[in-house]
Amino acid sequence: MTYSIEGWQEPTLAENLERAGVSRRDFLKFCGGLAAVFAAGTTVFGPVTKAHADDPTDTPTAGDIADVLGGMTKPNVVWLQLQECTGCVESVLRSGGTTVEDVVLSLLSLNYQEVIMAPSGEAAEKVLYDTLAEDHILVVNGSVPTKDNGIYCVIGGKTSEQILKDAAKNATHILAVGACAVWGSVQASHPNPTRAVGVDQIIKNKPVINVAGCPPIGEVITATVAYILTHGKAPKTDAEGRPLFAYDQRIHDSCPRRSHFDAGQYVRTFDDDAARNGWCLYQVGCKGPSTFAACPIIQWNMHTSWPVGAGHPCIGCTEKNFFDRFTPFYSVLPNVPGLGVEATATKIGLGLVAAAAIGATAHAGVTAARHASGKEREKEAEAMAAFGDEEGWIVADQADQLVDEPVDETINDEPGKAEK
Amino acid sequence: MTDQLEGKVEPGDVIAGAAYSLGSMSEGRIMALAAASPPNSVDPVDIALKQGMDRGYPQIRVPDVDADDFDPATPNRRYSLTRVRAYTRASGAVEDLVVMRGEMASILEKVKVGREHGSLLKRKSNIAIHRGWRPLAVATARVDADDKLGPFRLQGFVAVSSNADRSQIDEDILTGPATWARISVWSPSLRIQHWANVALIFILSCTGFFIMEPFFSQPAYAGAASGFLMGWVRLIHFVAAFAWIVVAAARVWSAFTSSDRYLRWRAMWPLWKTEDLKNLGRTVLHYTFIRTEGPTYLGHNPLQQLTYTGVYGLCLVQMLTGFTLFALAHPTNAFWAFLATPVHIFGVPAIRLFHTIVMFLLWGFVIGHVYLVFRADTVERHGGLSAMVNGGVWVRRGTRPVDAPVIE
CATH class of the missing domain: 3.40.50.700 (NADH:ubiquinone oxidoreductase-like, 20kDa subunit)
Known part of the structure; x- marks a missing residue:
């Protein structure tokens, strides 16, 4: 299609478009597209034209839009x-x-x-x-x-x-x-x-x-x-x-690769079979789940393609501060600031878990050492006594300590006299 | 033999139980040699052992012993020595033996036991002790033709017990002044919530980690169904998340309505009195091995409680960030749009990052929590681990916990 744009020379937009070679049919198609974009016919975004402002259910058609838009003066x-x-x-x-x-x-x-x-x-x-x-x-x-x-x-x-x-x-x-x-x-x-x-x-x-x-x-x-x-x-x-x-919608929610996301089929590297099969780009950092835009539906260059369609993950360019917040573009999660460029959440998280495990082990070691050193021995023996066990009957390990213990007072007999 | 067990027991109060052999002599013979005592002995242990022979090994004859051949135990020597003359061994050999019989520890002083037998013996006799029996060790030595005594060899032990003693143990545990009392601390609702949290956090962590890092997936071959792996994982994550929020709501509800003071909002902040703060410091010092004793609490100590309160806070962050991420799918709904508000402040990736980091923090907490529970149960012997199942902790009578009246 070639149109010749010669500037605004006629009174209304419709006349100018006609002068440029845009047929009424093409203009109506364009207005139909607009009506679709504005979600006319639904009440989601409210009434479409001034004439219908009071009645959200009476929504205009492509023809209505063409009339209003075409009748515009400069x-x-x-x-x-x-x-x-x-x-x-x-x-x-x-x-x-x-x-x-x-x-x-x-x-x-x-x-x-x-x-x-x-x-x-x-x-x-x-x-x-x-x-x-x-x-x-x-x-x-x-x-x-x-x-x-x-x-x-x-x-x-x-x-x-x-x-x-x-x-x-x-x-x-x-x-x-x-x-x-x-x-x-x-x-x-x-x-x-x-x-x-x-x-x-x-x-x-x-x-x-x-x-x-x-x-x-x-x-x-x-x-x-x-x-x-x-x-x-x-x-x-x-x-x-x-x-x-x-x-109003995330790229993720109308992405043609969404079914691969749900199926758990992911591109791992840009040259693998999954990439050639057109699987989901989530794991190579696609920010589609975080980005609100109409890209998958409208696309670029007369509906030719769009980044995800061309095999590149979305970088979230419709979101505020995406260069700071959405980078690295090829990772699922952003890096943790202040801890070096390699500090991903997974590394830090697993490091934290490991530190907790090592800390617990070390603490257990010190606890065990303290116990073994006998500081808690007294308490221990007392605990046994509470269950009716006397020290004299704790065997083996502690036998050496019991030699010099005073004799249980309950033994009244003189040495050697029991049977006399 | 003098009575080593109890000074005032009557005959019949003592019973002999099973014998245990180290391997070179049968249990029956060990018990028979232990029972070998002068016929007129009125010692309850001698009588109990002879009765035990009649009951357990009627086919084995208890050797006769002269009163002169019997040297009873004394307070300074806690074993008896008995000379058994012309004893017929299982091999048919007839020889004189000296039987050493008495308190395990004292006999172990006199007898060499190899490491292998030693550890077996220790385990077996400790089991007997914990069941309320006492091991009466039996060692033998051969007397050769020149009347010379050979080395003593440990043969095993016979478990003996006082009937009176056994009933006393039960009574002590229940009513004795220096023993333990079971205090019911954790209400069923709290225990159910605890284990619901365990299960849900486990499910949410597994599915959440997969959503963050879908580390495995099925290859799709031509014509094969591709499945719905991530779809299911996310569905499970969302269902568990809503269930978790119900649990959290129940916990918040109980914090303000429960009559159980351990559940109340106030209990989450052990910072009301200066004493609380001091005990917090003491607990920290105790856990860092600087103080030997920490303050005793029936419920949570201040450090523990503040940690749990912090974990509640982490869980709240987790639920809010989860809601925010979930809300992204429904931007036209006013309720979800409101819940998605943090996205406009931090951006979606940062919310996902917070959500992930809180998950890892919870994992770290779980490790520390499980370790400290096992440690406390081992060191303090209060049954804290089973308390989260049956609700009761064990406390020494006479204990004065900070958060409860003295345990009587």
Whole structure:
């Protein structure tokens, strides 16, 4: 499929799409996909359109979404790229072909998008600040370095923190797209030399929708923007600000390799038969059980593949601090900090058990030695007496000690007189 | 023979039991030689041995002994010497023998016994002693034609006992002032919970370790069913985990409602008085071999109790982290989403790590716990091990435990 994107020239989105070569049929398919992503038809995420806000059971169809989305006049979308690698944009644009998602996203975000916009220099800055003066949707890629007054990321003479604050001022919705914008990603990992933080660390007076991932799936980015446009409000999010429609399930729970997990069939090394058979990657460190994302379902590059599908364990890139918390990527459990690089939980745990066993043995040895040395002998003898045994009758071992014992008083007879 | 057993026993109060041979002479002959005494002897032991011969070995004749040939035991020499003339050995040889008969320890002074026989003898006679018998050792020496006495050789022993003594033992244990009393300490509910914990922690550890480290798996051949190994392991883990939580809930319930003060919440914190803290220090010093005696407690000593309270804390962490991990499968349910809250603070891998480390800490506790239980039962002889089965500990009468009135 090839579409020609020529910018926003017609009044509505539907007309612009038609101009770009997107047929009504393809657009409806796209909207049907969105409806599925938003879980329309269920009440899980609430009513889908403004028109249906009061009746969660009367959920809209793909046609309803197409009507609302297609009827949109040009929205103002500002797309900032701060301290980042452009991987998130690549994730959307370089998907193996131009998709309806690309066209929609490109059309929507044309006001200011450093990678794909035509203007540059002063002209680009003017477009940005003209747009920022009006209501707009703000999409942010990249983290904000805060150390040394934020000089580690300066664009057009302004620090990224300043740009972000300016851009957030009139924003109706703020989307932090990608791990950098969500929490800082690799540059915010230990030791975080530029003290990079995510968008919601800077913008605290407005809700920030975190489209997490490194990078997030292009469809999820588009769907989040489309959700705001069609619903006029932010989607429901989880405790970390991620839209629930895409981040409500663990990778593990919809993984195509899940049956191998349940069967106990694991890849042990990346070159074994199990790997060739496509078994579960849990034991080579897959973080699917710890990671909430829609990767196994939506996948990448027009549903071509995704990391686990390609035989690599999930590294948990949609989770906060995954470089610090989810490493080593190829181990089931993280290492124990402060005890050296080789200190895995199993080693430490078994060492602890061994130490307990050695400690108990040593303690038992000392106890035995104390006993043998006779310190407790007295107590011992007393115990025997309590059961009616007299010392004279304790044999063998202690016989030598008994020679000089005073004679039992119960023996009254004089020596040699018993029978006389 | 003088009475070495009891000064005031009457004839008939003493009975002779089984004889034990070291191998070179039959039991019957050992008992016969032990019974060899002047016919007019009124010593209860002599009478008991002769009666024992009549009862046990009627076919063996007890040798006749002249009063002059019998040298009874004295307080300074706790064995008698008897000359048996013209004794017919099993081989048919006729010879004179001198029989040494008496207290085991004294005879062992005079007689050489090889290590092999010695340990056998020690074991056998200790068994007899513990059953309330006393071993009357029997050694013999040959007298040659020149009337010269050869070396004494230990032949075995005859178990003798005083009837009066035997009943006295039972009475002593039950009522005697210097003996032991059984005190019921642990309620059935606590014991059931304890063993439920043992079983569930064992099951949870085995399955949990496998979930952490699935170290074995079945290879799947073409066409073979792949099974549901991890599925079953996880199911068992989850079922056991919920059962464990029920046990924990019962324990918490009893901590606040039980009338048994050993179960109460207050008992978990032996830190209420300065005396408690001092006893905690004393117990630590006792266990590190610095103090000879530690404070006596009927229930748990402060160190022990604080350890158990700490283990309750560990178990609580284990249940909460377990709940958190379990909750990940149900993020849209408000209850589970709430239980999964720690994930947003620590991240899932850290929760899994805590869950694993607590498991290893519990293993370490189990080793120390089992060791100290066996040690205490051996050293203090209070029956602590069986107490977790039948609920009772044994305490010396007159003991003044810190946590109970004097045991009478």
